[in-house]
Amino acid sequence: MLVLGLARxxxxxAAALERRGVDVVGADRELGNxxxxxxxxxxxxxxxxxxxPRDAPLVAEAERRDVPIWSEVELxxxxxxxxxxxxxxTNGKTTTAELLGVMLEAPVAGNxxxxxxxxxxxxxxxxxxxxxxxxxxxxxxxxxxxxxxxxLNITPDHLDRHGDFESYRRAKLRxxxxxxxxxxxxx
Numbered sequence: 001m002l003v004l005g006l007a008r009x010x011x012x013x014a015a016a017l018e019r020r021g022v023d024v025v026g027a028d029r030e031l032g033n034x035x036x037x038x039x040x041x042x043x044x045x046x047x048x049x050x051x052x053p054r055d056a057p058l059v060a061e062a063e064r065r066d067v068p069i070w071s072e073v074e075l076x077x078x079x080x081x082x083x084x085x086x087x088x089x090t091n092g093k094t095t096t097a098e099l100l101g102v103m104l105e106a107p108v109a110g111n112x113x114x115x116x117x118x119x120x121x122x123x124x125x126x127x128x129x130x131x132x133x134x135x136x137x138x139x140x141x142x143x144x145x146x147x148x149x150x151x152l153n154i155t156p157d158h159l160d161r162h163g164d165f166e167s168y169r170r171a172k173l174r175x176x177x178x179x180x181x182x183x184x185x186x187x
Contacts, residue, residue: 002027002039004058005049009072012115013047016079019120027058037061044068047075050111050136053161071140073133076109076116078143081125086144086175088133089152096152097132106130111137135162135171145178150186 003014006028014024025043027033035057040046046062046069053059062069070078077084085104087097094112101108107123109116110131119129131146135158154172162168176185 001025001045001047002043002058002062003047003049004028004034004056005052006030007049007051009115009117010047010049012118012120013049013072013075016076016117016120017047020079034058040065040067045070045075047072048140050134054139068142069140070142071137073110073116073131073137074141074144076119077141077145079117080119080123080127080129082119082123082127082129082131083147084145085128085130085148085150086133086146087130087150087152088135088138088172088175089150090155090157092152093132093134096150097130101130104128104130108132110134133175135168138174139171141174141178143178145180146175146183148184148186149175149179151175 001017001022002025003010004027006026017024025039027039040062046067048069087093097108097112106128108130109119111134112132116131156165158168
């Protein structure tokens with residue numbers, strides 16, 4: 001697997017994969033290899049850190065090659081199999097996630113400061129986890145499913161990244177797309 005962006009979430013993703021014996025290649029601007037499209041040769045998945053934009057050369061090439069692009073939270077959801085309480089919104093995500101964590105006596109991860117993959121080895125499948133989710137994380141989910149999905153509010157933000165309010169809104173609303181009839185949506 002190719003992990004693009006080796007800050008907090010990228011390092012946690014790479015470590016979780018390596019603990020499972022997965023061959024991991026890391027790419028990062030600091031390494032000077034974040035434009036080396038040959039790193040995609042043989043890659044089954046590109047795991048993208050939230051700070052990496054969709055128009056980055058490796059992401060664009062992965063898309064062209066039909067290599068799946070997952071956010072770190074997507075990878076974590078697949079590896080950890082938690083019962084997820086997902087919290088998103090323009091404002092108040094961190095406070096709400098932290099409060100829910102205390103109220104539910106559940107670990108809190110995601111955009112709040114601790115990468116979700118950092119919980120690898122600490123929780124059993126099915127553990128309730130509160131996860132703060134930014135639009136940057138949600139834009140690259142595939143199967144991530146929140147048992148409880150919370151949208152606090154939505155006002156124009158990160159338009160430099162998303163291009164326009166509608167794209168930002170769509171990224172936020174992805175939190176609800178994999179929910180089933182037994183799941184809860186709070187808007």
